[in-house]
Amino acid sequence: MIALGSMLVLWYVMSIYFRPWVPSIDATAIAMVEKLGSSGFWDSFFLTLGRIFMAFACATLVGTALGLLIGLNARAEAFFQPLLALALAVPDPVYIIFAILALGTGEAAGFVALTVAVTPFVTNIVRSNIHARDKSLDEMAQIYHLPRKVRLMTVLAPQMVPALLTAIRFSFALSWKLVVVVEAIGQPNGIGADIFHSFRLLRMREVAAIAIIFIIAMQLLELGVLGRLEKRLTRWRD
Amino acid sequence: MSSDDENSVLKVEDLGVAYGAYEAVAGLEFNIRRGEFVAILGPSGCGKSSMLNVISGLRAPSRGRVFVENKELFTPKSKAPRLGYVFQSHRLLPWRTVRQNLEIALAPSAVPRSEWNRKIDEILEILHIGQFKDSWPLRLSGGQRQRVSIARALVVDPSYILMDEPLSTLDEVTARSLRQELTGICQRTGATVVFVTHSVREAVYLADRIIILTRGPARIYEDYTVPLKRPRDYDDPRISEIESEIVARVQAPWGLGNTEDRDVA
Numbered sequence: 098m099i100a101l102g103s104m105l106v107l108w109y110v111m112s113i114y115f116r117p118w119v120p121s122i123d124a125t126a127i128a129m130v131e132k133l134g135s136s137g138f139w140d141s142f143f144l145t146l147g148r149i150f151m152a153f154a155c156a157t158l159v160g161t162a163l164g165l166l167i168g169l170n171a172r173a174e175a176f177f178q179p180l181l182a183l184a185l186a187v188p189d190p191v192y193i194i195f196a197i198l199a200l201g202t203g204e205a206a207g208f209v210a211l212t213v214a215v216t217p218f219v220t221n222i223v224r225s226n227i228h229a230r231d232k233s234l235d236e237m238a239q240i241y242h243l244p245r246k247v248r249l250m251t252v253l254a255p256q257m258v259p260a261l262l263t264a265i266r267f268s269f270a271l272s273w274k275l276v277v278v279v280e281a282i283g284q285p286n287g288i289g290a291d292i293f294h295s296f297r298l299l300r301m302r303e304v305a306a307i308a309i310i311f312i313i314a315m316q317l318l319e320l321g322v323l324g325r326l327e328k329r330l331t332r333w334r335d
Numbered sequence: 336m337s338s339d340d341e342n343s344v345l346k347v348e349d350l351g352v353a354y355g356a357y358e359a360v361a362g363l364e365f366n367i368r369r370g371e372f373v374a375i376l377g378p379s380g381c382g383k384s385s386m387l388n389v390i391s392g393l394r395a396p397s398r399g400r401v402f403v404e405n406k407e408l409f410t411p412k413s414k415a416p417r418l419g420y421v422f423q424s425h426r427l428l429p430w431r432t433v434r435q436n437l438e439i440a441l442a443p444s445a446v447p448r449s450e451w452n453r454k455i456d457e458i459l460e461i462l463h464i465g466q467f468k469d470s471w472p473l474r475l476s477g478g479q480r481q482r483v484s485i486a487r488a489l490v491v492d493p494s495y496i497l498m499d500e501p502l503s504t505l506d507e508v509t510a511r512s513l514r515q516e517l518t519g520i521c522q523r524t525g526a527t528v529v530f531v532t533h534s535v536r537e538a539v540y541l542a543d544r545i546i547i548l549t550r551g552p553a554r555i556y557e558d559y560t561v562p563l564k565r566p567r568d569y570d571d572p573r574i575s576e577i578e579s580e581i582v583a584r585v586q587a588p589w590g591l592g593n594t595e596d597r598d599v600a
Contacts, residue, residue: 237426240391241491242415242443251439255430333430333471 120302128306138291142311145276145288148204152211153272157265160216164223164264174224181224184217189271193279202283210279215271219264226260227253258330266323273315342368343405344495344527345390350399352385359385361552362399367495372521372528374538376581377548378589383531384499386553390529391497392416404494417444419488419496419526423503425480427472433459433483434468437490444491458486461520478509485520495527502537511569517541518565535585536578540569547581549588556588 111119120128132138167174167181196210230253238248280289288311295303345367352360359382367373377383388394390401392408392415401408403416427436437455446454459465462482464475472480481501488496502510518541521528532538538545545559559581563573585591 233422233424233426234428236393237420237422239393240418240420241440241487242417243439244443247439247442251431252428255428258430334473 117299118301120305124302125305125309128302129310132303132306132310138307138310141286141288141291142314144286145273145280145311148207148211148280148287149269149273149276152208152215152276153269155208155212156215156272157219157268159212160219160264160268161223161261163216163220165227167220168224168227177220181217181220184213185221189214189275190278193275193282197283202285206283207276207279211272211275214275215268218271219268222260222264222267223257226257230256255330262323262327262330266319269319269323270315273311277311340405343402344369344371345529346402346405347390348400348402350386350389350401351397352382352389352394353397358552360389360396361554363548363553363555365546365555365558367527367529369527370525372518372530372541372543374542374545375529375531375548376533376535376538376545376585377553378550378585378591379533381548381551382553383548387497387499387531391418391420417491417494419491419493421481421484421488421496421498421501423500425472425477425484427480427483427487429472432469432471433464433475433486436472436483437487440487440491446490446492454490455486458490461489461523462486462516476509477505478513481505481513485517489520489524489526493526495529498528498530500532501530503533514540514569518567522565535581536569536574539563539574539577539581540567545581547585547588550590556585 105122108119109122112121163177167177192214193207193210196206196213200206200209234252234256235248238252243252276287277289277292280287281293282289284290288307292304292307295301295307343366347363347365350360350363351358363386365373375383375386385394389396395409403418407413408416427433428439431439434455437458438451441451441454455468456465459468462485464479464482464486467475467479467483472483475483481504484501488498502513505513514537520526530538530541532541539561542561545557545561546555547557547559548554549556561577563571563577567574
């Protein structure tokens with residue numbers, strides 16, 4: 098609450114000294130109400146949400162599968178580790194620019210750029226946690242002859258839950274931020290495109306209103322859905 | 336086949352384990368019969384873990400042969416032994432309830448599914464933890480978790496149970512109580528137990544026989560039959576006498592000088 102209050106005070110002060118580039122709080126609030134009542138905003142919102150989920154789901158699945166492969170197989174690790182280090186070092190906008198150059202400004206470019214940008218982070222989180230797993234449980238599984246499927250689903254997977262949740266959270270947070278950037282740079286529609294459009298027309302209160310609504314929605318999704326998922330999957334700790 | 340062979344559960348012949356040039360175990364020979372409680376006593380780092388890895392089927396020996404119920408292990412046709420294992424730490428799956436932990440161990444065993452519930456309930460009752468069958472392991476005390484670990488080892492109808500210092504991480508009061516129950520549980524279930532310990536007194540109290548190992552590379556220094564009838568009392572002066580006698584005897588082979596130490600390791 099104190100942080101939020103401080104931010105509002107800062108915003109208020111900045112809106113006095115940097116008008117019209119920093120819109121006032123009340124003007125932004127009015128713009129937010131207008132946006133929430135407009136069907137065009139919701140079209141953009143759900144379009145962007147769809148793109149986020151596509152990229153997020155794909156990056157999480159591919160990243161987790163690659164992380165498991167690299168973490169459990171020494172040969173795969175020897176092959177992928179240098180590539181992973183390289184992929185982690187590349188700045189995200191580079192993927193976006195290359196994807197737009199290679200695939201144009203359609204849906205595919207955004208999807209590919211996002212998936213390629215987010216996947217290495219997920220892979221790295223999963224791989225690190227596979228290495229840090231409790232190997233004494235592997236030994237127990239071997240002694241009691243647990244089948245491979247049981248070892249994977251009952252012994253390994255639950256140990257990966259905190260890492261997977263971190264990876265999912267990270268993937269989601271990175272996905273929605275990058276989707277907005279991709280839309281601003283190379284898409285004719287979506288929240289990112291709307292923000293960029295308002296920016297070009299110097300409607301700063303609209304820029305702020307759209308951004309704030311979207312950020313709040315993403316935070317609610319993250320805390321609501323992922324928070325509940327985490328609570329359910331780790332209930333044995335309570 | 337002699338009657339001794341018929342009763343043999345675990346037999347080891349000229350067992351050797353080496354890691355490159357380093358020899359951890361050298362020429363161990365012993366035979367453990369059905370229903371016996373055998374303690375393996377040796378100083379720290381003498382090669383007990385290497386020996387356990389071999390007799391649990393985790394690692395092939397560098398030399399020698401291992402027989403479980405007269406079937407040789409580590410041959411192309413041999414199957415891994417059906418055993419129960421009680422580790423130093425409980426090694427339960429914390430995200431599975433007590434019952435589920437036992438079910439996971441039962442799934443690959445020969446016990447039919449229709450028997451699981453009855454068997455689990457029975458074993459948990461023997462170990463006095465029936466009321467915790469639907470609890471998460473993290474909600475249990477250290478002693479209760481170790482009881483669950485013992486229940487998991489017993490429930491799979493093992494040929495033998497390996498216990499690797501299972502009481503060493505518990506407080507003395509809990510360890511004493513569990514130690515007291517352990518012999519009764521093994522007698523009731525007829526389990527064959529190989530119990531690795533550092534504590535001479537614990538070995539004397541629990542075991543029918545004590546296989547005393549030398550310092551590494553591990554060799555058998557003495558195969559000692561405990562001359563006490565059951566039930567035993569942990570505070571029995573005769574246990575103290577035997578303990579002192581063994582402690583005095585292992586000074587040289589364990590490279591020690593202080594005869595006052597009870598827990599020699």
